[in-house]
Amino acid sequence: MKIAIASITKHGTETARKLAEDMQADLYYMSKFRHGDEEEKGITLFDGSVRLQLPMMFERYDGIVLIISLGAVVRMIAPILKDKKTDPAVVVVDDRAEHVISVLSGHIGGANELTQKVARLTGARPVITTASDVQKTIPVDMFGREFGWTFEYDHYLTQAAAAVVNEEPVLVVQESGETNWWKHARPMPQHIRTVTSVEEAAQTVHHAALVVTHRLLSEKDLASLRYPVVYRPKSIVIGIGCNRGTDEQEIEAVVDETLSELSFSKRCVRMVASIHLKKDEEGILSLVEKNKWPFITFSPDELNKAPMSEKSETVFKFTGAYGVSEPAAYLASDGGNIVLPKKRSGNVTISVAVM
Incomplete structure (x- = not known):
């Protein structure tokens, strides 16, 4: 990920300088906190509101770490949000670096992972509110990502994710792809089951189906499943x-x-x-x-x-x-x-x- 770190306070700037060095990230802070080595280190100084820097950062970076209050960040990014599939990860760190909060694009954008990384480097406490992470279950919008799986049919992504976290019957229909996708120490919950074909899934009660297959599915196949999400493994x-x-x-x-x-x-x-x-x-x-x-x-x-x-x-x-x-x-x-x-x-x- 290409990361930017920005700060608007004296204490935040000290944290930001160390964090940027550890993460090899681009650094932005206010001119009044100049140290004198900014040009040498490629640090960008700015005057005025950091709000003016954010549109550029949203276009240029995959992840943005802001050492600014959460409320201010929410108000500043609201007008420039576009889509969860394209918006960058946004993480907030408080001025004393006690908490790191995943704010935007937690899964697809990688903010949850970025939050954990910043927390490890600063000693702060990570704050992640994504239900599937908290419950340690399948993250539907990132399922198989570490293996290179991609979405092809994600019309029902929201409904399928809700079924997983609400502990409704969910089928993982695996016709191909890596099978070691359950990463948590706890056993897989009883409401999640695996089957080996769409035909078997169609005959099994379920509220959502996560279909991992190399096959092209017909409209009939998709219609036989409730809230299907199709993943394409490299198989x-x-x-x-x-x-x-x-x-x-x-x-x-x-x-x-x-x-x-x-x-x-x-x-x-x-x-x-x-x-x-x-x-x-x-x-x-x-x-x-x-x-x-x-x-x-x-x-x-x-x-x-x-x-x-x-x-x-x-x-x-x-x-x-x-x-x-x-x-x-x-x-x-x-x-x-x-x-x-x-x-x-x-x-x-x-x-x-x-x-």
Whole structure:
């Protein structure tokens, strides 16, 4: 997170200077508290109300720590608030650094985490009022965030979050993705249950459903669930082989067509895998760079040790491996489920595994 720290009092400025150094944050305070080293340290001085600095900070920073009274901060930020998905985290520290309060964008914006960090550095007491944090249960708007899960269908985020904190029956429908998402020391509450498919969830009483899946869900699937929220885990691994010089457009067209045929979400692609010979293949490199996918390659010996549904003497003749896309997908997915062993399309061979 890119952090700004601002203070308007003498004592607050001393706290802010130390905190900014510890956090490598940008620092702002009033000119009358000048120390003389501001230019050297890149500290910004201002005159007049800090209110005038806040619109700029909201645009430039992910998190803002204000050593100012809570009431003043609430009044100052109210006119510039836009949306919980885009507003920065705002944290307030009192003038004696006794309390650190998460004020805005607690979950999605990271204010709760920022509050805990500031508290550790200052010795202050963290004040967090988000119900799911207080109750130590599932934070619906951050579920799976540490694994890279993203929202795709969040129309009922508020209703689902209410169901979790109000201890109403909630289902975690997990068709793929990491399973170690329960992070609390206490056992999972009885009102939260896990099932392995949308079909099973539809037949189970629930007030909200947190659906973790790589599949594209139909309107019928969504309609069968009460207050569904869909999360996209990074669980798909694509193995690719291609003729030398195959361009990015052809490779991506095959990837898109294949995922569509499987009814899989492209947002769930975790990585692309191939043979060492393809580590400099321009078409593949352009594809993974465009989509921000990691790209991993294996030696022929490694590929030959992996299971494959079909071995090709022709492929072996040119590469030293009896197969490329299928064993690469298997190895990159740590032995995941090969849902598409191999498909040839033009100059491209593709395989798909689900972790």
